[in-house]
Every structure is written in C-alpha cells, then in structure tokens.
Amino acid sequence: MPTPSLAALPIRRLTHRDVTACADLSEDRGWPREEHKWGFLLTAGKGYGIDDPDGGLVSACVVTEYGPQHRPDLGAIGMVLVAGRHSRQGIGRRLMRHVLSAMGPTPLTLHATPYGRPLYEELGFKVTGRAEMLRGHFTPGTSGSAVATRAATAEDLSMILRLDEEVFGADRTHIITRLPAFADQLRVAEENGRIIGYAGAWPNMDTQVVGPLIARDTETAKALIASLAAHTDRPLRTDIDVRHEELLTWAKERGLVSVAFNAVMTHGISELPGDWTRRFAPLTVAAG
Numbered sequence: 001m002p003t004p005s006l007a008a009l010p011i012r013r014l015t016h017r018d019v020t021a022c023a024d025l026s027e028d029r030g031w032p033r034e035e036h037k038w039g040f041l042l043t044a045g046k047g048y049g050i051d052d053p054d055g056g057l058v059s060a061c062v063v064t065e066y067g068p069q070h071r072p073d074l075g076a077i078g079m080v081l082v083a084g085r086h087s088r089q090g091i092g093r094r095l096m097r098h099v100l101s102a103m104g105p106t107p108l109t110l111h112a113t114p115y116g117r118p119l120y121e122e123l124g125f126k127v128t129g130r131a132e133m134l135r136g137h138f139t140p141g142t143s144g145s146a147v148a149t150r151a152a153t154a155e156d157l158s159m160i161l162r163l164d165e166e167v168f169g170a171d172r173t174h175i176i177t178r179l180p181a182f183a184d185q186l187r188v189a190e191e192n193g194r195i196i197g198y199a200g201a202w203p204n205m206d207t208q209v210v211g212p213l214i215a216r217d218t219e220t221a222k223a224l225i226a227s228l229a230a231h232t233d234r235p236l237r238t239d240i241d242v243r244h245e246e247l248l249t250w251a252k253e254r255g256l257v258s259v260a261f262n263a264v265m266t267h268g269i270s271e272l273p274g275d276w277t278r279r280f281a282p283l284t285v286a287a288g
Contacts, residue, residue, distance in 0.1 A: 025057045045064035048095060062079045107268040109269075129243070150190070159195045163196075209238065218244065239262070
C-alpha cells in the first residue's frame with residue numbers, strides 16, 4: 001500500500017505510554033533522551049504528536065497549562081521536535097498551528113532556540129526576554145550564607161503554593177504537587193518561620209537541573225542553589241533569566257559555565273504574568 005503523505009497523517013494526543021517514542025525522537029535530533037522529563041510533562045501537561053507509519057513519531061510537542069482547568073491563564077509549549085528524516089517539510093509548522101488552534105485565546109509562552117525562533121515569529125510569537133543556560137560543577141564559597149535553608153516538608157506545601165502563584169502569576173498546583181516525586185531535592189529558604197523562597201533539583205541524564213527557583217531576592221536565590229549543590233555530586237544545570245545579572249555572575253564564579261541562550265517568547269500577551277524579580281529559573285524551559 002502507498003505510504004500516506006505527511007500532511008494526511010493525523011495529529012493525536014500523546015500519553016505516558018508514548019514516553020519511549022518521545023525519547024527516541026529526542027535522540028534522533030541529537031537531544032538527550034530525557035525520559036524522566038518526558039514522563040513528567042506528558043503526565044502534567046498535554047502532548048501532541050504524529051505517528052510515523054514506519055514506526056515511532058514524526059513529530060511531538062507538549063503544552064503545560066496553568067490556572068483554571070477549563071480557562072487556563074497561560075500555556076507553555078515545549079519539546080517541539082520533528083524527526084530528522086521528515087525535517088524541512090512543514091511538519092513543525094503544522095503541529096504548532098494545531099496547538100495554537102487547540103489553545104484558542106489562551107496566552108502562550110515558549111523558550112526558543114535560534115533554530116526554532118523564525119518559525120515561532122512567523123506564527124506570531126514575540127521575543128519578550130532571554131534565558132541563559134548554565135552547566136557545571138558548583139564550587140562553594142568560603143563564607144556561608146545568612147539565609148537559612150532546609151529540606152521542604154509536607155507541611156510547607158500550602159505556603160509554597162501561595163508563594164509560587166504570587167510570583168509566577170498563575171496557579172501551578174498540578175505542577176508543584178508533583179515535585180516531591182519528580183525531584184531529588186526540594187528545599188525552602190525561610191525567615192522567622194516564613195518561607196521566602198524555594199527550589200527543586202531533579203535528575204536529567206548526568207546532571208541535576210535546578211528549577212523551579214523562586215526567591216525573595218538574589219541572596220536567597222544564591223543560598224538555595226548552594227544548598228542544592230551541597231547535597232549532590234552531579235554537575236548542576238539551570239536556565240536563569242538574563243535580567244538576574246548578579247546571580248549569573250556569582251554562579252559563573254563558582255564553576256557554572258554558559259552553554260546557550262534561549263529567547264523567551266509570548267503569544268497573546270506582551271509579557272509574562274507575575275513578578276520576574278523573584279522568578280529566577282523555571283522548572284524546565286519546556287514548561288515555562
């Protein structure tokens with residue numbers, strides 16, 4: 001039987017059962033497999049993909065929604081991939097148009113590589129910021145921090161959720177409540193019994209990804225990163241908003257190296273909601 005044209009292949013919702021196929025697609029494009037992250041995103045968000053008649057996936061992406069379930073305040077698009085053998089045939093554009101249609105009037109955001117940015121601009125996304133990816137073994141400083149940090153407990157969850165919604169600008173309960181199972185570490189910074197920041201570190205291939213990172217100020221963010229680094233032997237990786245220049249300089253002085261820059265883009269809004277001055281790093285760029 002003749003192979004159907006790519007344009008005729010249906011777009012379907014992906015589920016957790018598609019983790020291996022999504023990881024294979026990542027590997028096909030030279031990305032890490034990241035099965036742990038794919039599993040999290042496909043469970044917490046909505047995956048979209050196109051099956052290849054010859055096996056595997058032609059294309060895939062994930063949308064993570066925030067806010068009320070039926071009228072989300074924000075949607076984050078990530079993990080947009082097209083198999084190498086099907087690249088430059090309009091597949092990514094078709095998948096993105098499908099997602100835009102499915103999301104309707106919901107404001108959207110994504111982190112774009114230089115390679116993907118032209119497509120997103122064509123679809124109406126605007127650059128509203130930048131994030132710098134850092135990676136490396138963290139070397140602690142000689143003086144300790146005045147900010148108190150500790151491992152988070154179940155009793156901290158309600159306070160973390162309130163702080164997170166205030167800073168992020170939308171309800172992320174379905175994401176934050178999954179962190180204890182997803183992350184290797186979840187730590188809080190506190191002052192006089194009040195949580196003033198929190199951060200997670202989760203396993204991704206050979207690194208620990210620091211994120212989300214929410215903090216009252218730069219000193220609190222530094223203390224949280226240092227406390228996470230003290231409890232792992234793996235190199236750290238994180239994506240920091242470039243406006244946090246002091247934190248970036250400090251992290252580089254302690255062994256983290258700049259790896260890449262991504263453009264933060266939005267569709268339907270001129271800037272992201274919330275308070276960027278306290279939002280230092282995302283859980284993952286794929287989830288905004």
